[in-house]
Amino acid sequence: MTDLLTKQQYQALADELTLPAKAFINGKFVDAVDGGTMPSINPATGKVIAEIAACNHKDVDIAVANAKAVFERGDWAGLHPSDRKQAILKFARLIEENATELAVTEALEAGKPIHECVKTDLPETVHCLQWHGEATDKLYQQLSPSGDDKLGMIVREPLGVVGCVLPWNFPLMMAAWKLGPALACGNSVIIKPAESTSMTTLRLAELAIEAGIPAGVFNVLPGLGPDVGEPLGLHPDVQIVAFTGSTATGKRFLEYSAQSNMKRIVLECGGKSPSVVLSDAENLDSVAENIAAAALWNMGQNCTANSRIIIYKDLKTELTGKIIEKMADWQTGDPMDPQFMLGAIINRAQYDKILTYIETGINEGATLLVGGAPIKLGDGLFIAPTLFDQVTPDMTIAVEEIFGPVFCLMEAESDEHALELANQSCYGLQASLYTANVKKAHIYARKLQAGTVSVNCFSEGDISTPFGGFKQSGFGGRDNSLQAHDQYSEVKTVWLDLAD
Ligand SMILES: NC(=O)C1=CN([C@@H]2O[C@H](COP(=O)(O)OP(=O)(O)OC[C@H]3O[C@@H](n4cnc5c(N)ncnc54)[C@H](O)[C@@H]3O)[C@@H](O)[C@H]2O)C=CC1
Numbered sequence: 001m002t003d004l005l006t007k008q009q010y011q012a013l014a015d016e017l018t019l020p021a022k023a024f025i026n027g028k029f030v031d032a033v034d035g036g037t038m039p040s041i042n043p044a045t046g047k048v049i050a051e052i053a054a055c056n057h058k059d060v061d062i063a064v065a066n067a068k069a070v071f072e073r074g075d076w077a078g079l080h081p082s083d084r085k086q087a088i089l090k091f092a093r094l095i096e097e098n099a100t101e102l103a104v105t106e107a108l109e110a111g112k113p114i115h116e117c118v119k120t121d122l123p124e125t126v127h128c129l130q131w132h133g134e135a136t137d138k139l140y141q142q143l144s145p146s147g148d149d150k151l152g153m154i155v156r157e158p159l160g161v162v163g164c165v166l167p168w169n170f171p172l173m174m175a176a177w178k179l180g181p182a183l184a185c186g187n188s189v190i191i192k193p194a195e196s197t198s199m200t201t202l203r204l205a206e207l208a209i210e211a212g213i214p215a216g217v218f219n220v221l222p223g224l225g226p227d228v229g230e231p232l233g234l235h236p237d238v239q240i241v242a243f244t245g246s247t248a249t250g251k252r253f254l255e256y257s258a259q260s261n262m263k264r265i266v267l268e269c270g271g272k273s274p275s276v277v278l279s280d281a282e283n284l285d286s287v288a289e290n291i292a293a294a295a296l297w298n299m300g301q302n303c304t305a306n307s308r309i310i311i312y313k314d315l316k317t318e319l320t321g322k323i324i325e326k327m328a329d330w331q332t333g334d335p336m337d338p339q340f341m342l343g344a345i346i347n348r349a350q351y352d353k354i355l356t357y358i359e360t361g362i363n364e365g366a367t368l369l370v371g372g373a374p375i376k377l378g379d380g381l382f383i384a385p386t387l388f389d390q391v392t393p394d395m396t397i398a399v400e401e402i403f404g405p406v407f408c409l410m411e412a413e414s415d416e417h418a419l420e421l422a423n424q425s426c427y428g429l430q431a432s433l434y435t436a437n438v439k440k441a442h443i444y445a446r447k448l449q450a451g452t453v454s455v456n457c458f459s460e461g462d463i464s465t466p467f468g469g470f471k472q473s474g475f476g477g478r479d480n481s482l483q484a485h486d487q488y489s490e491v492k493t494v495w496l497d498l499a500d
C-alpha cells in the first residue's frame, strides 16, 4: 500500500484537511438535534482541532427509525448478495484511495503514529472490508438431514438495526471489524464512535454513500457514552449492540439489554494479557523483540497489550537485559513524524490514569527498571515506555488493565507455575507463549485461558481467525472470520412436511 511521506508532507496535509464534524444520518451530514457540540483535541498538541456534533437520545431515535425503515424496505437487505458484495468492495477501494487522508486524520485525533496508521490501521481496515465483502455471495444456507419426507431448511437472516459502540484505540479498524460482517449480512448499522475519535468513522460513512451503499444503511452518531451509547443500548428497535471497550462499560450493555428488548450484546472488553516464557524458550533476542512490541504497540493502548511478562527464573536475567535493549526501538515523538513508532496518549484522563498506575507500582514495592515518567513535548500527552521488575501477582499493576506503555516482569519457579500465574486473571483475551518444544506448545496453548494464544510470536491472528475473549474479556461472539457473521444474523428453521 501507500509509501510513507515525510513529516512535513503529512503536516501540510493535516493543515489542509477539511475535518468531518457533523453526525451522519440517512446519507447526510447533520447537526445534532439539540445543537450540542464537543471538542476534538489533538492529544499530541493539546489543540482543539474541531467541534464535533454531540448527539443525544433524540438523534438516536431519528437514526434508528430511519435505519429500521431502510431495513424493512429492503434497500440493502433485499439486494442480491452479489450486489452487496460489489458495494462493499467499492467501499474498501475508496478507503484505499483515500488512505493517506484517513491516516492523517486518525493520527491527528488519536495521537497515533502516522507510521502505524499508514502501515497497519489503513491496510487492515481495507482488507477486513474486502474479506467480508467477498464472503457476501459465498455463504450457503443449509438443509437438515431429516429424511426424504421432510425438508428442514436452516437459513440465515439479517437482524435489522445493529448498534456499534466503539473505542478510541483503533478507530478505523474497530469500525471495520463490526461494519464488514454487519453489512455483509444485510443489516443497517449505527456506529457510536468514541468521543475522542469520531472523524475517521464519519469520513467512512461519506465514502460508503459514494460506494453505493444506500442512505440510512450506515449512520454515525458522535457523542458521549451516556448520551448516545446508553440510548442505543436501551432502544427497542436496535437488535444487537456490538461493543469494544472497557469491561465496566461492557457490563452496562448487558443491563441495557435486560432493561429493554433483550437485544443481543457482543462484548470485546479489557485484558491483562501475558507473555509466558517457558524454561526451554530459545532465540531470546526474538522473544525480547516480540515482548517489547506486544507491550508497547499503540502506546500499550491495546486490548491485547502483553502487560504481564512471566519468565522462567533461569532465563529472567538474560531476557530482561534483551527486553530493555529492544525497548529502545520504540521511540516516542510527534505522531506526524514517520520515524516514531509511539505517539501520544489519547486524552488527559487516560494519561493521568497511567501515571497513577506507575506511582502505585512504585508505592506497592515494584522495581522501576525503565521509564516511569512523562515525556515533555510541547503540550502533548506523552509517557515514556515503562518496565517494572519484582512484580508479584497481587500488585495492582499486575491485576488491573493499565492501557498504557507500562509492563511488568514476573518470575516463575517452573513452567507449571508460569501457567498458573498466566491464568491468574479475571481477563482472558490473548496470551503469547514462548517454547522450543512443539508438544509443550500444544499442551500449554490449550491450558492457557485466552481467546487467542500465539506461539513464539505476538499476534491477534488475522481476519480469517475469530477474535474475542474468555472470562471478563468477552461475551456473546467473536470479531473477525466467518464466525463474526453469526453475531449479525438470525438462524431460522423452515420446516416442510413432504409426506402425502
Ligand atoms: N478493550 C479495549 O479495546 C478498550 C479498553 N478500554 C479500557 O477502558 C478504560 C477507559 O476508557 P474509556 O474510553 O472510558 O472506555 P469505555 O469503555 O468507557 O468507552 C468505550 C465506548 O463506550 C462508550 N461509553 C462510555 N460510557 C458509556 C455508557 N455509560 N453507556 C454506553 N456507552 C458508554 C464510550 O463513549 C465509548 O464509545 C481504558 O483505560 C481501558 O482500560 C478502553 C478502550 C478500548
Ligand code: BAL
Pocket: 167, 169, 170, 244, 245, 268, 301, 302, 303, 304, 460
Ligand atoms: N487490538 C484490537 C482490538 C482492541 O484493542 O480493542
